[in-house]
Amino acid sequence: MASTALLLLLPFLLFSVTTLAQTPAAPAPSSPGPLNITGILEKGGQFTTLIRLLNETKINTQLDNQLNNTPQGMTILAPTDNAFNSLKPGALNGLNDQEKTQLLLYHVLTKFYTLTDLQTVSNPVRTLAGDWGLNFTGQANQVNVSTGxxxxxxxxxxxxxxxxxxxxxEQVLLPEALFGDHPAAPPPKASGPASEKSPADGETPPKSDAAHSPADHKDAAPRNGVGLELVLGFGLIAFSVLS
Structure with missing residues (x-):
């Protein structure tokens, strides 16, 4: 009886083993590919201007390469389209290509930071713009960033x-090096001493020592008259003695 039951189950067992052998193994989970910053921004739906500037300055590829080849990671403070629209007219057009690149790199921190990290980070925080750093302050769940x-x-x-x-x-981070108040240029120095300055318009030039005023001629006339009287006086005295 037992052998009969075993013979009946044998075809079923053989079919099960064959089916299991032919079933392909589940594929191993694939490792995530390299991160693409502009692709992530596109999904955000409010960074059209930022994406355009990243493409125009060619730094989108630079950022992707650095992100995918550094263990420290990266943090991006991404201005929205509203942030760019709120800039003064001509603010971006007044920058050359190098300055535009520096402005974009100023929005990229050289490490991966959570919002909690940014509340207690040591200021100034380094950016990819080199010496241009950012200052963060945190209170409760609020984090603020300041450029000066x-x-x-x-x-x-x-x-x-x-x-x-x-x-x-919601604002473009404007660095002081590009958008800060610059001191006014000092006034130009006088070209020479005051005594050598030419007279201003409408002023009468000073008279030279050799020039004589009408008063000088008036004084000279009486002196000439007195001399003539003395000559005539001596002449009359001499004439009286001889006669």
Whole structure:
């Protein structure tokens, strides 16, 4: 009886083993590909101007390469389209290509930061613009960033996952080196001593020592008259003696 049951189950067992052998193994999860910053910004839907500037200055490729080849990660403070629209007319057109590149790099921190990190970070925080740093202050859940020209809140997360954080900001971060108040140029020095200056328009030039005023001629006339009287007086005395 038992052998009969085993013979009946044998075809079923053989079919199950064959089916399992032919079933392909589940593929291993693929590793995530390199991050693309402009692709992430495009999904945000409010960074059209920023994406255009990144493409025009050719630094989008530079940022992607650095992000995918550094263990420290990166943090981007991304101005929205409203932020660019609120700039004074001609603010961007007045910059040359190098200055535009520096302005964009000023929005990129050289490490991955969470909002919590930015509340306690040591200022100034280094950016890819080199010596141009940013200052962060935090209170409760609010983080503010200051450039010395503008201050804006940082609280809108586009992405906060290592190695990349992107936070939307509603103002363009204007560095003092490009948009700060510059001291006025000193007034030009006088070209020579005051005694050598030419007379101003409408002024009468000073008279030379050799020039004589009408008063001088008036004084000279009496002196000539007195001399003539003395000559006539001596002449009369001499005539009286001889006669």
């Amino acid at each position: 020209v503008v201050m804006v809140a940082v609280n809108n997360k586009v992405r906060e996952q290592s190695p990349l954080s992107i936070y939307a900001v």
